[in-house]
Amino acid sequence: MENGSGARKESEEKKEVKKGKPNVLSRLFMCWVCPVLVGGNRRDVEERDLIPPPSAKYKSESLGDKFERYWLEELGLATQRGVAPSLWRALRRAFWLSYMPGALLLLGNAIPRTIQPLLFTRLLSYWSADSTMTRLEAGYWAMGMLLCNFLAMVCHHHNTLFVGRFGMKVRIACCSLLYRKLLRLNQRSLQSTAAGKLVNLMSNDVARFDYAFMFLHYFWMIPLQSAAVLYFMFRAAGWAPIVGLFSVMLLILPIQAGLTKLTAVYRRETAQRTDKRIKLMSEIINGIQVIKMYAWEVPFQKVVGSSRAHEVEALKRASFVQGTFGGFMLFTERTSLFLTVMTLVLTGSMATATTTRGKTCR
Known part of the structure; x- marks a missing residue:
């Protein structure tokens, strides 16, 4: 029964x-x-x-076997060339094909976003004084805008989901390879390896893969999209939008380059302090019986609190720089529009709703 x-x-x-x-x-x-x-x-x-989930795609064993094979090939090639092996090259050879569908999803988001201002410009011309557009044609342009917005939204969310899954696959493969390496180390190597660094690698550093792969396709997509946008802007309003865009780029790029360098410095400092704190906690846990026997809880609590305070201080500085970096995105868009309109006015051109409002629609 x-x-x-x-x-x-x-x-x-x-x-x-x-x-x-x-x-x-x-x-x-x-x-x-x-x-x-x-x-x-x-x-x-x-x-x-x-x-x-499709467990076969995300099994640690299969992903680890696949990545280990390409990593050993990279080790052999690096030994022949006399250079250091590259984790990036091994990841690229192992997973580049499964990363390509994200390019189609990103294009499905970028193309409607680029076309939408053009449709909005046509829709605005319906309310101009000399317009011959019928209400039905205006409805078609409005429906086209809604369709572009819908396609961009669907592709954006599916691209985010796809990149998250792909980053998880890479993270699982790297963690599997780290674990296999740890099992093969001898006692002498284990004693010379900081446990805090290993914990930080498998808990914090590999999590960066979830964000890194979200932006890799922009390296080739941004030049193409920028060229298309500049062409349409030149046809709509002449040189004024290009002057405004490049003026903002000359103003913002040095600042963003400096903030990027500061972010790298603070992240490195945060990682070092996190490694130190995790190593300290590991040593305390290993000797917890002695600490309890001699009643050393309060002194060690102060040591851990001081180490955590130093780590949080570095995290605050890194978060401040990241917040400033993100704020420049809003500042750049509005400054570019302001310089464009100012250039139109100074050159004697007519700044109409069709030439200005259409450029802010995304």
Whole structure:
């Protein structure tokens, strides 16, 4: 009877999981998240509430075997050339093909965003004094704007999901390779390796892959999109938008370069202080019996608190620089528009809603 009830439970769970698989529309609009959010608001989220992932793609064993093969090839090539092995080259050879679909999603976001101001400019011309556009044509331009916004939104969210999954695959592969390396180290190498550094590598440093791959495609997409935008702006308003854009670039680029350098310095400092704190905590945990026996809790508490305070101080400086860096995004857009309108006025051109408002639509 127990075997029968157990088999019945397993079949019910399989049916429940199979029923929970989303269809095409649910995947497109990400409706499969709604039951998870609603259920999580009422009770704790359980494993049966989640959609079963494609486990074969994210298994540590398969990803580790694949990356280890390319890493050994990179070691052999680096030894032949007499140079240091590169983690980036090994990652590129191992995962470049599975990263390419993100380019299509990013293009699906960039192309509608580039076309949308042109459609908005045409829509604004409907209200001009000498317009011959009918209301039906204006409705077509408005529908085109809505469609572009919809396509850009769908591609943006799916690209974010795709990049998050891809970053998770790379993170799993790197952690698997680190773990295999640790298992092969001898006692002498283990004693010379700081445990805090290893913990920081597997918990903090590899998490940067989740963000790094989100922006790699912009290296080739930004020049193409910038050229297209400059061409359309030149056709709409002449040289004034180009003057405004390049003036802002000359003003902002040196500041952003300095902030980028400061960010790298503060992140390096934060990583060093985090390694030091984790190493200290590891040593305290290993000697916790002696600390309790001699009642040294308060002195060691002050030592840990001081180490954490130094780490938080570095984190504050890095966060301040990142916030300043992000603020320049809003400043750049509005300054560019201001310089464009000012150039139009100073050159005697007419600054109409069609030539100015269309450039701020995204």
